[in-house]
Amino acid sequence: MARFVLRRVFGVIPLLLLVSIAVFMLITLVPGDPARAIGGPDASHADIQRITKQYHLDRPLAVQYGYWLKDAVRLDLGESRYSHERVIDGIKERFPVTMSVVVAAAIVALLIGIPFGLVAGIRPGHGVDNVARITAGIGLSLPNFVLAIILVILLGVERQWLPILGFTRFTDNPWEWARHVLLPAVTLGGVLGSVMIRQLRAAMIDVLDSNYVRAAWARGGTPKRVVMQHALKNAAMPAVTVFGLQIAGLLGGAVIVEQIFSIPGIGPYILTGIVGRDVPVVQAVTLLFVVCQTVVSMGIDISYGLLNPKIRVS
Amino acid sequence: MAVLETALLDPAADHELPPVMMSRRKRVVKRLARNPLAVMAIVYLIAVVIVAVFANVIAPYGFADRDPGLLLGSPSRHHLLGTDALGRDTFTRLVFAARVSLRISVSVVAAASVIAIPLGLFSGYKGGRIDYLIMRLAEAGNSFPPLVLAMAVAGILGPGTTNAMYALTVVVVPGLTRVTRGQALAVREETFVEASKAIGTRDWRVMAKRVLPSVASPLIVQGTVMLGGVLLAEAGLSYLGLGTRLPTPSWGNMLREGYDTALFTNPWQVVIPGIAIALTVLAFNTLGDGLRDALGVARSGPKGRSQRRGLTTVFREKAPAEVPAPDTSTLLAVKGLTVEFATERGQVRVLENLSFSINHGEVLGLVGESGSGKSVTALSIMRLLPSPPGLITEGQVLLEGTDLLALPLKSMREVRGRRISMIFQDPMTSLDPAFTVGHHLIEAQRNHADISKSDARKRSVELLDLVQIPAAAERIDSYPHQLSGGMRQRVMIATALASNPSLLIADEPTTALDVTVQAQILDLLRELQRELKMAMLFVTHDLGVIADISDRVAVMYAGQIVEESDAADVFRRPQHPYTEGLLGAMPRLHGDADRLTIIRGMVPMAHAFPNGCRFHPRCEYATDACRGGAVELDTRSGGGRVRCPLSSSLSLIGTAGDALASERVKEKR
Numbered sequence: 014m015a016r017f018v019l020r021r022v023f024g025v026i027p028l029l030l031l032v033s034i035a036v037f038m039l040i041t042l043v044p045g046d047p048a049r050a051i052g053g054p055d056a057s058h059a060d061i062q063r064i065t066k067q068y069h070l071d072r073p074l075a076v077q078y079g080y081w082l083k084d085a086v087r088l089d090l091g092e093s094r095y096s097h098e099r100v101i102d103g104i105k106e107r108f109p110v111t112m113s114v115v116v117a118a119a120i121v122a123l124l125i126g127i128p129f130g131l132v133a134g135i136r137p138g139h140g141v142d143n144v145a146r147i148t149a150g151i152g153l154s155l156p157n158f159v160l161a162i163i164l165v166i167l168l169g170v171e172r173q174w175l176p177i178l179g180f181t182r183f184t185d186n187p188w189e190w191a192r193h194v195l196l197p198a199v200t201l202g203g204v205l206g207s208v209m210i211r212q213l214r215a216a217m218i219d220v221l222d223s224n225y226v227r228a229a230w231a232r233g234g235t236p237k238r239v240v241m242q243h244a245l246k247n248a249a250m251p252a253v254t255v256f257g258l259q260i261a262g263l264l265g266g267a268v269i270v271e272q273i274f275s276i277p278g279i280g281p282y283i284l285t286g287i288v289g290r291d292v293p294v295v296q297a298v299t300l301l302f303v304v305c306q307t308v309v310s311m312g313i314d315i316s317y318g319l320l321n322p323k324i325r326v327s
Numbered sequence: 328m329a330v331l332e333t334a335l336l337d338p339a340a341d342h343e344l345p346p347v348m349m350s351r352r353k354r355v356v357k358r359l360a361r362n363p364l365a366v367m368a369i370v371y372l373i374a375v376v377i378v379a380v381f382a383n384v385i386a387p388y389g390f391a392d393r394d395p396g397l398l399l400g401s402p403s404r405h406h407l408l409g410t411d412a413l414g415r416d417t418f419t420r421l422v423f424a425a426r427v428s429l430r431i432s433v434s435v436v437a438a439a440s441v442i443a444i445p446l447g448l449f450s451g452y453k454g455g456r457i458d459y460l461i462m463r464l465a466e467a468g469n470s471f472p473p474l475v476l477a478m479a480v481a482g483i484l485g486p487g488t489t490n491a492m493y494a495l496t497v498v499v500v501p502g503l504t505r506v507t508r509g510q511a512l513a514v515r516e517e518t519f520v521e522a523s524k525a526i527g528t529r530d531w532r533v534m535a536k537r538v539l540p541s542v543a544s545p546l547i548v549q550g551t552v553m554l555g556g557v558l559l560a561e562a563g564l565s566y567l568g569l570g571t572r573l574p575t576p577s578w579g580n581m582l583r584e585g586y587d588t589a590l591f592t593n594p595w596q597v598v599i600p601g602i603a604i605a606l607t608v609l610a611f612n613t614l615g616d617g618l619r620d621a622l623g624v625a626r627s628g629p630k631g632r633s634q635r636r637g638l639t640t641v642f643r644e645k646a647p648a649e650v651p652a653p654d655t656s657t658l659l660a661v662k663g664l665t666v667e668f669a670t671e672r673g674q675v676r677v678l679e680n681l682s683f684s685i686n687h688g689e690v691l692g693l694v695g696e697s698g699s700g701k702s703v704t705a706l707s708i709m710r711l712l713p714s715p716p717g718l719i720t721e722g723q724v725l726l727e728g729t730d731l732l733a734l735p736l737k738s739m740r741e742v743r744g745r746r747i748s749m750i751f752q753d754p755m756t757s758l759d760p761a762f763t764v765g766h767h768l769i770e771a772q773r774n775h776a777d778i779s780k781s782d783a784r785k786r787s788v789e790l791l792d793l794v795q796i797p798a799a800a801e802r803i804d805s806y807p808h809q810l811s812g813g814m815r816q817r818v819m820i821a822t823a824l825a826s827n828p829s830l831l832i833a834d835e836p837t838t839a840l841d842v843t844v845q846a847q848i849l850d851l852l853r854e855l856q857r858e859l860k861m862a863m864l865f866v867t868h869d870l871g872v873i874a875d876i877s878d879r880v881a882v883m884y885a886g887q888i889v890e891e892s893d894a895a896d897v898f899r900r901p902q903h904p905y906t907e908g909l910l911g912a913m914p915r916l917h918g919d920a921d922r923l924t925i926i927r928g929m930v931p932m933a934h935a936f937p938n939g940c941r942f943h944p945r946c947e948y949a950t951d952a953c954r955g956g957a958v959e960l961d962t963r964s965g966g967g968r969v970r971c972p973l974s975s976s977l978s979l980i981g982t983a984g985d986a987l988a989s990e991r992v993k994e995k996r
Contacts, residue, residue, distance in 0.1 A: 027463070028463065028466060028467055028470065031463065031464065031467040032467045032470055032471070035467060035468075035471075039479055039480075039483055042480065042483045042484055043483055044484075044485070135636060136636075150609065150612065150613070151605075151609065153608075153612055154555070154605050154606075154608040154609035154612055155605045155608075156559050156562055156563060156601075156604055156605065156608070158562075158563065158566050158582070159582070159601035159604060159605055162582070162586060162590075162597050162598075162601060163598075163601070165590070166590070166594045166597070166598075170590065170591060170594070221636060222713070223756065224751060224753055224756040224757045225756060225757055225758055225759040225760070226759075227711055227751070227757075228749075228751060228757040228758070228759075228819070228822075229759065229770075230637045230711055230743065231709060231711060231743055231744065231748070231749040231751075232743065232744040232748075232767075232770065232771045232774055232822060232823075232825075233740050233741065233742075233743040233744030233745055233771075233774040233775055233826075234740070234744075234770065234774055235740060235774070236636060236637055236736070238770070238774070239636075239637060240636065243759050243761075243762075246759075246761045246762075247759070247760070247761055262472065262473070262474075264472045264475065265472035265473055265474030265475045265478075266474065268474065268475060268478065268567075269474070269563055269566070269567065272567065273586075283475070283478070283479075284478070284567060286482075287478055287479060287481075287482025287483070287569065288482060288568065288569075290482070290483060292483070295479050295482065295483065298475075299471070299475060299476070299479050302471070302472045302475050303470050303471055303472075306470045306471070306472060307470050310470065
């Protein structure tokens, strides 16, 4: 098992390198002189020269990448084009906020997805299944910003039950945090919850039709044993995978949701960066998201190994 | 060469045969038309397309025309959906926005397909290093949160419709490449592709003519759902100000404008574009689901009816006859068993009025070709046939006088594994891959007896010894994938024997195994049966397999028993032409090679069982008498039963007494 884990961990390195090249290449998409793009419109000629030197922009692209990567590994991600704040500090301040939103959303998604998905998969055609299928269908079609707006109008504007703007950190006041995070979490988690319902339902239907489940019935297994042990353990694998893959979707969605609810997380940070073509900020945040995604996928891979003994050896 | 190529069994050859193609297309359309949700989605999408194409005609104003006197106006005769904060007609903008949103979705999916499908096909078909490289790149692409990547690219390129399309294409390509590659990889191993390769067809031709048509269905589904996804993503970009630039309306930027200017005063302005986006995406998703079912990409779940798990539904219109006092020598009596399947053609009878019995310690061989109903029989006895589609509509299954068809799951559960055990055809998939061998064995015991795990484990080792698995004490902790097929079947047998059942149902237990392993498993079953004095129902399509294990043999054809007799009689003096045919098709070591015959044709589908004797279209002796009314299963003087109007006048060829048999062949000629 330890070997399996190590192999997975080292397997991620080439992927990360590939991704880091792509992130670095974002700078080449900027129209015009990259030094000017970094320095901003007000930069003087001397500034441009300093930036060219600092970012090695006069060297070939591959060399630039080398320098950039060396710095990135040491968490030196440059500084914002406007505020001249170090990007790593900006991330340190805002990322925990985003994480707390994403975690809350994931919890909401699991609370919706697991019970509905399971019941729907065990009794397809049943009343609960119909409710689950319609819920999932709507959840998947409703853009999260539309869902957010509907929730805001219903619960924030009409009734004023929940705050629709701003944020309180969990560490400052957990109760206020919960009140502030509820709408964003439902908004974000609703989509993932819908995906989970569909995934788990399909997996349960498939697995319950499998030969080994039939054989488990034939041994005289109780419904609890057959469904909750044999079927669930096998159906969990694809569901866990999808859940992991969708974490990326949550991070992306968080950007929009934070924007809507004015949450001071990574979302507004990267959006300001994008609109202002603040390349170091965009690069850093994109890289951060990709690393998160990769780490989660790796975790999923490893948990897969725990769930399925066959994966461990192959 | 070309002739040979089309002659190969090739599902994708449809496109070279227009009539077949037509019928497939018609079938898909028909299935789609029967799905009301999909029809609604199609109608809605067609309406949206018409609106988008004829936006100029439909919209009453220009999309930038302002009515400065009417800011945020309510819906009226002049402004169906009111006006926005700048006094522009909302309905007009909604109509023009449809054009923008659809154009982006369609272009992005088209562009992504042009890049990703060839790439994926190539990668999956070629395999090897190229595949590895392309897949690593796709994986890297997939590890970017899609929206963030789109935002980064669109943001750095600068906002605008075209840049948004570039950004979204970049995001969509890796996923689509991966899906295409996965499909191509699966098809690559198929016989018809291998055959094309083997006869030297060029790669690009194989890919275009063989692989692509086979992977088209899942890609069509994927593309449809992707249209919705891109529409959503574009709306997101526009909402963030990174997509379509004002004043050109898109649903996303309308939403944003409404949110910024009218959320508190006029929420209607926010809701309208929101509904447009949601409905359109919902329509794409629903159509995608409908296509998935219609194209047969994924098995659709049972619809309309609730499925019960673990117990075949019994719905007998006629109350079964009074149960007679159990005959002490009879272990299992199946009486008038009738089973129906719910199919696209309605209820279809797959088993009709089936009766047979098994005595204590007796081995009954149940023989027939695929589709004759023998496995359905075995599963029905155990009530393991899934409902729907399966439904038992008549008859009784009496286990020492108790009608199993009247039992609730709780009592049936006590029968399964304890009084009747079952082993299945495919040992590779009948053990749960997530659990060890020991877990299966311990579970089998603890289902029926209140024993500790450690006692059950000890007994499990004994059971593994009993089925002659070497190093049982170590094997017990193996996972199924670590065992060979033969070993797995031994494990299955061990679990089946765990609670000393009086009857073992073996459903084609050797069919999936190598010939040498088959013989070993057969030997083992025979030994165990004699040792444990256990009755057995041995289901197989291979008469040779049951020749020396069965006491009696029942031959099934098209859902009926056509002959039943002592094993020796069936082999020596078959009474039914079908039995003769099966015997003739059985290769023998010392037989005359000329006599290896085949039965023409195939078992008919259950909805198309012929009138009269069901075997008559394939029977070489058939006369007009065979084509009339249904033929009864008659009891013969010798004790056997046969369902053939001609049986008394025919003398059919068995396996023993080869000299006599060849005499008869001469006579017949």
